[in-house]
Amino acid sequence: MATDRRRIQGPEASVAPIILKSPNKIQLLDENLCRHNGRNLEDIRSISNGSAFIELNKTKIVCGVYGPRQTKIPAFSGKGNLNCEIKFAPFSCPKRRPPYRDSQEKELSQLIYEALTPSIRLDLLPKSTIDIYITILENDGTASCLAAAITCASVAVADAGIEMLDLVPACSASYINGHIFMDSDLIEEKRESGSLVLSYMPSLKEITHILQSGEVELNLTSQAIEQCTDSCSKIYSIMIDSLLLPIQNIK
C-alpha cells in the first residue's frame, strides 16, 4: 500500500498524556527571613564575580569579570587563560555602530589583553579562564576609551578577588602641532598627528603595555611617557579609593 512519505506516520493507538502534578507551594520565607533561593530580603541576584564602571566626563564604560572557570579551549595549559572582549554600544559614537563585532573591537580586545596579562597571576589558575567583558556606553576619543577600558577592567578583576601583581591604570596622550594633549577627546583626536596609550603598574614601577601611532619626534615621546606615568599614578589612587570604600563602610 502506498503511503504518503511526507506525512508523519503516527502510531494507530493513542495514549492520554501524563499530567504532572504541580509541586507543593514553595514557602517564600523561612523562620530566619531567608528566601527560598538562599538570599536575604535585601539581596539582589549576583550578576558577575567582579564589576566596575568608569566615567571620564563623556566617556562611559562598564566592565564585568566572570570566573575563574574551567577553560573550554581544547589544549592543556598549566597557566590560566584571559579572555577580553570589548564592545561599543550601537549608540556610543556619533555615527551608529552596527551591533556585530568589527575589526576595531577585535584590535582593542587584543590590546587590553596585552595590557592586563602581565598584572594578573595566571600561573595560580591552571586550566581556568577569566572572562572580561567591557561595554563602551559613550565614546569620547578612541585612545582615551582604550585607556579607560584598561583601568576599568583592572579594577573589575581586583573586585572579583583574582590574585594580581598590581592594579593597571592607563592613560592616553595625543600629539597635536608639537604639543602633548593629555587624555584628548573626540574633537582633538580628529586633528592629532599621533597618539600614545600607556599602561603602568605604579607600585612596581613597571610599564605593562605601550602603544604609539603616528609620526612624532623622540623627545616629545619621552615627555609624553613621563606625563602619562604621572597621570597613571593619580588614577591609581582613585582606583584604590573605589576598591576600599565599599569594604570600609561595611565594617
Add this chain to the structure above:
Amino acid sequence: MRYVTPGTRLCFASEYEAGPGTYERDEYIYSSVVGIVQEFLPTVSSNTVEEKKQSKIITVSREKHQSSIPDVDSIITGKVIRMTTREAVVSIMVVGNIPCKDDYQGIIRSQDVRATEKDKVKIIESYRLGDIVKAEVISLGDARSYYLSTAKNEYGVIYAQSVAGAMMVPISWQKMQCTKTKAVELRKCAKPKDLFSKNQ
C-alpha cells in the same frame, strides 16, 4: 585593621613570610588581593632552634571569596555524571570545604578506583550515575578533565541512591544496602576518617 588593594607594599621580605594573598618581589612583600592584612605565627610542630627562628606569616584575606580551583592533592566532592567501561566522569562541586561556582570536570579511571586488584575493577561495580563521591586530585589531567583517585579507605562513594530511589547505607567497603528494599548494590564506599575519630 588595615585594608589593602593589589600591589600595596606590605613589608620587607626578611621580616615576614609571604602567605596566601601576598607575593614576594625584590625584597618586599606585596598584597595581591583586596582585603584585610593579617599576621600569623607559623604553626610550630617541634621546638627545635631552627623552627623558632621562623618569621611570622603575613596574609591578606579576601573580601570577596573567589571560586575555588582544584589542585593536585586537594580533596574534592562531586557527582558522577557519565560512565564508560574505563572511567567515571565526575562533576567537581566542592574543593576542600569551599564550593565551586562553576563545576569542574574530573575523571576516575578504572586503575584509580582502588589500591588493590586494579585489573579486576569494573566501573559499573564501583559507581553509578548520580552518586556523590569523595576523591583526591592526582593530576591536573588532560585538557578537559582532572584525574581523580579513590584508592584510599577514606575516599569513594559517600552518598548513593538505590534503584528504588531510596538512600543506601554502606555495609562493607564494596557493598551498599538500600534502606527501603534491602537490596544490596555494589559500590566503592568511603570510610570517612573524621567520622570515626570523633566517637573515640
